[in-house]
Amino acid sequence: MSLLFAELETPAPVVDLDRLTRNLDRAASYAREHRLALRPHIKTHKSPSLAREQLQRGAVGLTCATPFEAEIMSEVADDILLAYPTVGAARARRVADLPDRVRLTVALDSGMAVDDLEAAARAAGRSISVYVELDLGMHRVGLPVVADAIALARRIDDARPLRFGGIAFYPGHIRESVDSQDAKLDALRDALGDALAQFERAGIHPDAVSGGSTPTMWRTHELPGVTEFRPGTYIFNDRTTAEIGACEWEDCALTVLATVVSTAVPGQAVIDAGSKALGREPLRGTASDDGFGALLEHPEVIVKGMSEEHGVLDLSKTSWRPRVGERVRVVPNHVCIVVHLNDVAFGVRGQRVESSWPIAARGRGYTLRRGQLADSGEESRWRERGRASVD
């Protein structure tokens, strides 16, 4: 492909390939230096080709959240962690039906999820490793009482073809500036140490202890016992990550390319990237309630408001005055949502668009059964898209 940057239709997610490579390399060398297994969460990019880049740099496997992500990633990976409870027969079946060559692990926290996964694993005739999820402060999923986690680990080992493979936790509650994370990291270290000691006393030795996030990424080695980490956002970074100091502004690899479509109202400019291009995501982990994104080249200019297809730039803190037709790049608050809103991403270097790739694992990939849709025209359009198979 040989497109000039200026020729791209907007709004479009564009990835600075040099920044992307730097982000990938930095994480890989951190993992090597600290002998940590890197198992990146692919929910951020949802792209098999980027997953391949991560694996080629030494990632031990991938982390996914949805069955569809796991299905798509099984094209390039043979070691996948589904970091999401397999509650519900349909979800469990899809996961158990991944290709046999995939070494599969699931993180869960309930007897119901174990039962559903056990039934699906039996039906598929495969063995599945299971991490017991602990709540070490995030209060989302995960067992807060270690004795309950130990009981669940025992239940898993009794539920052949499942086997207990380790412990998982997600430090998603630590989102403050990297300079202010000490107290929460200390508490996390204590909680994890206590949990591991209780497992040892119970005679259960978790082979893997899986944690990690982008905000805490560079301090993962300060948590004794952790064997693998699962950062996702680090591959692109975003405004939130830069704001808390977990990356530099220059490490934000994905921006939304947008065109100024109106400057009619004084003090502002309107771009063609609204909530359907940027997502309506707050700046997380910071005190400021500061818009929905900021311009890469003019970080003082924020997206102060949005409709679905309009983004309103606040020009009150800048002397820069854009003209209609001018192009800008928006660093989104939360990049994972932006990726998921798009079908394709473009790789750019300087003024040149060097590559593009499908966001192949976006959506749910639900399979439609023949006749399930009301009109057959719609059914054939689905088939043409090649996304859903109609059986």
Ligand SMILES: Cc1ncc(COP(=O)(O)O)c(C=O)c1O
């Ligand atoms: C279970 C789990 N692990 C890892 C991650 C990756 O976190 P981050 O995007 O902060 O790197 C997430 C993010 O949502 C997650 O939910």
